[in-house]
Amino acid sequence: MAAEEKDILKEFTGQEYKEGFVTQVEQDYIPKGLNEQIIRMISEKKGEPQWLLDFRLDAFGKWQKMRQPDWAHLHLPQIDYQDIIYYAAPKKNSQRPTEIDPALEETFEKLGIPVKERKALAGVVAVDAVFDSVSVATTFRETLSKQGIIFCSFSEAVKDHPDLVRKYLSSVVPSGDNYFAALNSAVFSDGSFCYIPKGVHCPMDLSSYFRINASGTGQFERTLIVAEEGATLSYMEGCTAPMRDENQLHAAVVEIVVGKDADVKYSTVQNWYPGDANGRGGILNLVTKRGICKGEGAHLSWTQVETGSAVTWKYPSTILKGDYSSSEFYSVAVTNNYQQADTGTKMIHLGKGTKSRIVSKGISAGKSENSYRGLVRINPGAEGARNYSQCDSLLIGSQCGAHTFPVIRSSCPDAIVEHEATTSKISEDQLFYCTQRGIAQEEAVGLIVNGYAREVLSRLPMEFAVEAQKLLSVSLEGSVG
Amino acid sequence: MKHLYLIGRDEIPSDIVLTSQEEHQLILLALPGVSADVPVNIRLAGEGAVIDVFGLYLNFGKERVSFRVNLRHESGHCRSRQLFKGIVGAEAQVEFDGLIYVAKGAQKTSAFQENHSILLSDRALVQTRPQLEIYADDVECSHGATIGKLSEDELFYMRSRGIPEKEARALQMRSFISAVVERIEDEQIRQMIYDKLSQCQA
Numbered sequence A: 001m002a003a004e005e006k007d008i009l010k011e012f013t014g015q016e017y018k019e020g021f022v023t024q025v026e027q028d029y030i031p032k033g034l035n036e037q038i039i040r041m042i043s044e045k046k047g048e049p050q051w052l053l054d055f056r057l058d059a060f061g062k063w064q065k066m067r068q069p070d071w072a073h074l075h076l077p078q079i080d081y082q083d084i085i086y087y088a089a090p091k092k093n094s095q096r097p098t099e100i101d102p103a104l105e106e107t108f109e110k111l112g113i114p115v116k117e118r119k120a121l122a123g124v125v126a127v128d129a130v131f132d133s134v135s136v137a138t139t140f141r142e143t144l145s146k147q148g149i150i151f152c153s154f155s156e157a158v159k160d161h162p163d164l165v166r167k168y169l170s171s172v173v174p175s176g177d178n179y180f181a182a183l184n185s186a187v188f189s190d191g192s193f194c195y196i197p198k199g200v201h202c203p204m205d206l207s208s209y210f211r212i213n214a215s216g217t218g219q220f221e222r223t224l225i226v227a228e229e230g231a232t233l234s235y236m237e238g239c240t241a242p243m244r245d246e247n248q249l250h251a252a253v254v255e256i257v258v259g260k261d262a263d264v265k266y267s268t269v270q271n272w273y274p275g276d277a278n279g280r281g282g283i284l285n286l287v288t289k290r291g292i293c294k295g296e297g298a299h300l301s302w303t304q305v306e307t308g309s310a311v312t313w314k315y316p317s318t319i320l321k322g323d324y325s326s327s328e329f330y331s332v333a334v335t336n337n338y339q340q341a342d343t344g345t346k347m348i349h350l351g352k353g354t355k356s357r358i359v360s361k362g363i364s365a366g367k368s369e370n371s372y373r374g375l376v377r378i379n380p381g382a383e384g385a386r387n388y389s390q391c392d393s394l395l396i397g398s399q400c401g402a403h404t405f406p407v408i409r410s411s412c413p414d415a416i417v418e419h420e421a422t423t424s425k426i427s428e429d430q431l432f433y434c435t436q437r438g439i440a441q442e443e444a445v446g447l448i449v450n451g452y453a454r455e456v457l458s459r460l461p462m463e464f465a466v467e468a469q470k471l472l473s474v475s476l477e478g479s480v481g
Numbered sequence B: 001m002k003h004l005y006l007i008g009r010d011e012i013p014s015d016i017v018l019t020s021q022e023e024h025q026l027i028l029l030a031l032p033g034v035s036a037d038v039p040v041n042i043r044l045a046g047e048g049a050v051i052d053v054f055g056l057y058l059n060f061g062k063e064r065v066s067f068r069v070n071l072r073h074e075s076g077h078c079r080s081r082q083l084f085k086g087i088v089g090a091e092a093q094v095e096f097d098g099l100i101y102v103a104k105g106a107q108k109t110s111a112f113q114e115n116h117s118i119l120l121s122d123r124a125l126v127q128t129r130p131q132l133e134i135y136a137d138d139v140e141c142s143h144g145a146t147i148g149k150l151s152e153d154e155l156f157y158m159r160s161r162g163i164p165e166k167e168a169r170a171l172q173m174r175s176f177i178s179a180v181v182e183r184i185e186d187e188q189i190r191q192m193i194y195d196k197l198s199q200c201q202a
Helices: A002-014 A036-045 A048-065 A102-110 A141-145 A153-159 A164-166 A180-189 A428-434 A441-452 A462-475 B152-159 B165-181 B187-201
Strands: A027-029 A088-090 A125-130 A135-140 A151-152 A192-197 A205-211 A222-227 A232-239 A247-250 A253-259 A263-270 A280-295 A299-306 A310-315 A318-319 A326-335 A340-342 A344-348 A355-365 A369-378 A386-396 A403-409 A416-425 B002-006 B015-018 B023-030 B036-044 B049-057 B064-073 B080-088 B093-102 B109-117 B123-132 B138-150
Touching: A036 A048, A036 A180, A036 A263, A125 A141, A125 A151, A135 A151, A135 A153, A141 A151, A153 A164, A153 A192, A153 A222, A164 A222, A180 A253, A180 A280, A180 B109, A192 A205, A192 A232, A222 A232, A232 A462, A253 A263, A253 A299, A263 A280, A263 A462, A280 A299, A280 A326, A280 A355, A299 A310, A299 A462, A299 B049, A318 A326, A318 A355, A326 A340, A326 A369, A326 A462, A344 A355, A344 B152, A355 A369, A355 A403, A355 A441, A369 A386, A369 A416, A386 A403, A386 A441, A386 B123, A403 A416, A403 B138, A416 B036, A416 B123, A441 A462, B002 B109, B015 B023, B015 B049, B023 B036, B023 B064, B036 B049, B049 B064, B049 B093, B049 B165, B049 B187, B064 B080, B064 B109, B080 B093, B080 B165, B093 B109, B109 B123, B109 B165, B152 B165, B165 B187
Parallel strands: A125 A205, A192 A222, A205 A232, A222 A253, A232 A263, A247 A280, A253 A280, A263 A299, A280 A310, A280 A318, A299 A326, A310 A340, A318 A344, A326 A355, A340 A369, A344 A369, A355 A386, A369 A403, A386 A416, B002 B023, B015 B036, B023 B049, B036 B064, B049 B080, B064 B093, B080 B109, B093 B123, B109 B138
Antiparallel strands: A027 A088, A125 A135, A151 A192, A403 B123, A416 B138
16 A cells, blocks of 8 residues: 555656656757858758848847846846857758658657658647757658648748748847847847748648757747638647756747638647746746737637746737737736746727737746736727736745736727736635645645646646646646645 | 825825835826826835725826836735726827736735726827736736626616616726726816716717
């Protein structure tokens, strides 16, 4: 009996961060540091056209004039931008350029990401897998291209569809938008590109999977999604990294353009390495995500489950430009140990009858800090605009912090904006009810937290929902008692 | 202790400290024609202190009013409640910046904050920042904020019963601010508020 108990315990504690392994694969690096030379080198390695190099250099110029923002409720460790390797790619076996390196394939298999098209999974989900600075595989491209859907790595898109990339790149997040977006615009390496033509319903979920492997590097991916009039798309994003004592930088930019009556659903399960129990190491996740509902009746939905990263600085936003367009933001952010999260959304209402809904659930445990920061802005002329925001925070333990910093700005007399927020701990009654029925305290907390986050979790696509539920309970392990 | 401050007439204490078991009520009124920046710092320094803060703003001109409430729960078992309501029209700009801060160890805190505004014109602006910064776990804290308009359904209800539009709107506004006005004991001031409200109609 005792031995069995030990096994269970071992299994439980061993779960901590199961994606923390390192893949031994020969890598191609460029020297450390950040300057014009490095940017030219990245651009050359990727065989980019002149306009993209100019775009990078322009962004670099803007970045040099900017200061790292300090308004977030975060203690960001000093980042030495000259001490980062901005490009790392697994060396390709030139004899077999069409094959994926078996070591990489194994890595992604281990993470549960199918990089080879499998019959059993056919028609379920197409994946673009990004390993450090390059995309190593994109599945189901053939099937998708029959319907005119373009789904490939960003680098390929630059080569094969330069007009589309040029038209939409930085149309939602300008290169000088903020410090980290400017940095990304200067040094971005790879990411996913997705284009859904007019009236096409994407037959399967598309997914990007990001993996940081190399040490001393940063990941700067760029994702661009365009859904033309009447198109629909469900997009998923996942991320993991090895366990290391150093902080690694991840500064991504995601841009989404949603056309008239198009519908895009963007889901993220963020599980970067959060650092150890003493707050050493972990990913600094500083990303800019923004979408624009360009046409009438466009719809964009953000769903995020944030359990990883030492520091999260992330505000997926929507510009509601088209009349009667709508957007939603559903978020669960869990922080434990010394993790810090400052996350939320911005909803900018420009068009008539635009609607937005924000549901944010924060859970803090250990010695972590978890903040919701958001903006709802109603411009004059956004007649009949409507927003509803709900931000709840759950505190587990007396050493953590939970904060809410919303801004609501309205200058439209015909709009209605509502915001409410609550902060509390897990109710003793609920805990007692569970433990009294023989459910262990830790399990009971997991149960209650899952119930608390249900409204958001139920919005996730099936594959993600299961993973997210597991992640929630793993992230909170050791936070009770 | 109950205090009523008319912004522009009275000097408003910017720092208020409550010791153990002290109870305090504060009413802040910003009536038409007054522009002001109102910082209010409240510290609940002793256990079991209770504070109620009520605010009302009626601005129908070019006023600039900003309330900056910094309410700090530094001890356990304290209670705080804030209710700010207002009607903003023409080119007025009102900003509400309210922070509830709960220090580490201030357990059994109960804090509640509400801010509701009615916007009458598209040249007016209301910005509200209700904030919670919480470092203790055994607490009950919440805030709510809305910016909206007078309900069309209510208006229709009254008009279908023969109440003229102007009168109906005045009634709606009166009822909207009543939660604050009913806290005012001074009959004269209450009358003054209703007079100002009817002026905005003209």
